[in-house]
Amino acid sequence: MDFSTIGNSDLITQVNRRLVMKAVRQLQPTYRAEVSRKTKLNPATVTGIVNELLRLRLLKEVAGEKKSPGPTGGRPPMMLELNNTARKILAIDLEPNIIRVALVGLNLEIVHYREKLINRRSQPETVIKQIIQVVEEIISRGKQRRIDGIGLSLPGMIDRDEGILISSTNMPLWKNVPIRDLLAQKLGQAPQVERSVHLAALHQDWSDNSEELNTKLVLSLRTGIGMSLISRGELYMGAGGFEGEIGHTVIDLNGPLCECGNRGCLETFVSTDAVIERVKLAMKKNKCKAVSEALGDGEILRPELVYSLARDGDKDCAEIVREIGRYVGLAAANLVNLLAPDKLILCGSIDTADELILEAIGQQVRQRSLPQIRDHIKIQLASALDKSPLLGAAVLVIRDIFEMPRLAQSLSFSAVSSTVSTS
Ligand SMILES: [Zn+2]
Numbered sequence: 001m002d003f004s005t006i007g008n009s010d011l012i013t014q015v016n017r018r019l020v021m022k023a024v025r026q027l028q029p030t031y032r033a034e035v036s037r038k039t040k041l042n043p044a045t046v047t048g049i050v051n052e053l054l055r056l057r058l059l060k061e062v063a064g065e066k067k068s069p070g071p072t073g074g075r076p077p078m079m080l081e082l083n084n085t086a087r088k089i090l091a092i093d094l095e096p097n098i099i100r101v102a103l104v105g106l107n108l109e110i111v112h113y114r115e116k117l118i119n120r121r122s123q124p125e126t127v128i129k130q131i132i133q134v135v136e137e138i139i140s141r142g143k144q145r146r147i148d149g150i151g152l153s154l155p156g157m158i159d160r161d162e163g164i165l166i167s168s169t170n171m172p173l174w175k176n177v178p179i180r181d182l183l184a185q186k187l188g189q190a191p192q193v194e195r196s197v198h199l200a201a202l203h204q205d206w207s208d209n210s211e212e213l214n215t216k217l218v219l220s221l222r223t224g225i226g227m228s229l230i231s232r233g234e235l236y237m238g239a240g241g242f243e244g245e246i247g248h249t250v251i252d253l254n255g256p257l258c259e260c261g262n263r264g265c266l267e268t269f270v271s272t273d274a275v276i277e278r279v280k281l282a283m284k285k286n287k288c289k290a291v292s293e294a295l296g297d298g299e300i301l302r303p304e305l306v307y308s309l310a311r312d313g314d315k316d317c318a319e320i321v322r323e324i325g326r327y328v329g330l331a332a333a334n335l336v337n338l339l340a341p342d343k344l345i346l347c348g349s350i351d352t353a354d355e356l357i358l359e360a361i362g363q364q365v366r367q368r369s370l371p372q373i374r375d376h377i378k379i380q381l382a383s384a385l386d387k388s389p390l391l392g393a394a395v396l397v398i399r400d401i402f403e404m405p406r407l408a409q410s411l412s413f414s415a416v417s418s419t420v421s422t423s
Contacts, residue, residue, distance in 0.1 A: 151393030197226030199392025325360020347382030
């Protein structure tokens with residue numbers, strides 16, 4: 001779109017500011033001249049906008065590199081970076097088995113972080129109390145209670161307009177819970193909500209500074225398994241917010257009963273619970289001895305331990321990880337053939353298995369996808385892995401500072417702070 005034809009100078013200013021913010025985010029630390037080159041705005045315009053953004057404390061100056069002296073050969077010019085402290089975003093990630101909460105800055109740097117294990121069969125009211133408790137711990141660690149926005153990552157199916165968690169197969173007692181409003185009553189402001197797998201995709205796209213407008217398929221292995229497709233910066237959304245339920249595609253007609261009511265869903269083979277069941281079964285057969293040795297007194301078995309032992313060379317754990325990889329790879333290969341993405345990105349609790357699980361998935365994708373597609377696809381682990389949806393929740397809140405204004409949105413750059421009250 002040619003914004004110069006709109007004839008609204010305020011809009012043009014807002015568009016140019018976002019171009020500069022985005023360029024600094026992608027290039028940082030960077031010089032004004034580089035921002036000018038990337039945005040194609042003339043140097044004087046960039047200088048004016050940068051001065052305003054410095055005044056608003058959205059950007060900050062840092063010492064330039066010694067190898068890049070200024071035009072007169074003297075002191076190198078100052079470089080620009082995003083000012084992480086310019087925003088304080090409360091990011092909340094609700095997983096069936098764990099709550100993660102962080103205070104995140106404009107640069108997506110985590111200032112404070114807390115997590116708490118929860119029981120996925122708890123009543124929603126209990127879990128909401130636990131969320132508030134973790135938020136209070138986080139807030140009390142910060143010097144001030146100013147919060148510029150809240151992003152909430154949810155599992156399962158949601159009504160994103162109303163902020164309702166409709167259902168989550170892994171949290172059986174959650175039915176049509178208006179979680180956005182319930183949290184807003186306690187926190188003093190309403191969170192922006194999105195499904196965790198979409199937030200992982202949003203975060204992965206945000207962290208990708210390459211110029212290619214590529215299509216990313218994100219597979220998330222958490223308590224459940226989900227998928228998200230992000231193409232040219234836009235998330236694919238199905239009807240009613242029910243897209244991406246790859247975990248409930250049937251891969252074995254006579255397979256185990258799934259919590260959704262079907263038999264043989266992918267999830268029954270690869271979810272957190274499925275991994276734990278597999279390990280318990282192996283332990284009964286006197287296998288996976290390393291798991292019982294590594295488990296502390298009263299410690300809950302989590303897949304991370306199995307992945308970590310697998311990586312350290314434990315054969316039984318490695319076999320379990322490979323088997324999970326084969327199932328995920330099978331589903332991934334089908335998706336790759338269907339969607340032909342440029343990248344397949346894996347996130348979730350798989351970080352400690354990295355090479356092992358990537359190899360198993362890669363093998364299936366190479367074996368089963370069409371040659372034209374498999375030749376160019378890149379398969380990789382997500383950055384930030386299990387914290388990707390949490391950071392995505394922060395992206396959900398801050399992205400308007402960097403993206404083109406949509407006409408329905410406020411164009412104001414002014415601070416949107418308010419105080420979080422958890423009393
Ligand atoms: Zn199912």
